Amino acid sequence: MPLYEYVILNDDGSDGETFEVLQRISDPPLKKHPETSQKVRRIMSAPSVKKQYSGGKITGDTSNKNLERLGFTKYQKSKTGTYEKILGSGPDLIQRDAK
Template sequence: MPIYTYRSTGTGCAHCREGFDTLQKLSDAELNACPECGAAVRKQLSAPALAIGGAHLLSEKRIGEKGFTQYRKIGKGVYEKTAGKGPDIIQGD
């Protein structure tokens, strides 16, 4: 479920003037009033949360298991296979 940020559209309590976060289902109706003081609020646009990382998903073992092939550059126009199926060396003519 996403977390939405709401902020008061005018005067309100300290809770809604500073903005507050609420966990809501996508199907839930948008809040129109502060849950503490009843002042009018509106949804505030905010940056999405991103999961950064995942280097463990790119391990040579996992690449080969999933049917992909990985090459590493070892010279000008020469690549060596590090994982998966395929030729051991690829080089330009």
Template sequence: MPVYVYEVILEDGSGGQVFEIEQSMKDPALETHPQTGEPVRRVYQPPNLGTRYTPGSTKSKLETKNVEKAGFTKYEKDKLTGKYHKTAGQDKRAPDVLQP
């Protein structure tokens, strides 16, 4: 069952105490605090997405040692000449420099 976040609505309309409650998706949103009876509103949260492909994890997976271990060749572009130089990989068939 999903967990929803609610906050107590204070007299001036601002948010008060925040609490979580497990509810079925079919249940209507709470209007009052289950223990105190104070008015509440649901607080919408960003979805909990997995962090499998974050920029940081992708960068670490593309490190030279990981690329070579997987059997790939990695090239990086030289900004001055525009050529691509091999920075990782043991395959002798792969050229050391690629022309654009």
């Protein structure tokens, strides 16, 4: 069940404190605070995404060897602000057009 975030609506129309409620996806949004009966509205919040390899750094997937094998082109920013091709089949240089 997802954890939904709600904000209490103050009498003057401003937002009050926020709280979280564990609800089924099929449940309708709350209209009142479950304990105080104050008016509330559900707010959007960033999802919590669990990654399989969240504890370590993944290096093999983005190695130059893998990128080239998979057909990617890799660029690196130079000191002059242009991007120079490191590997792949794209243009040798990417730069901003003169104004």
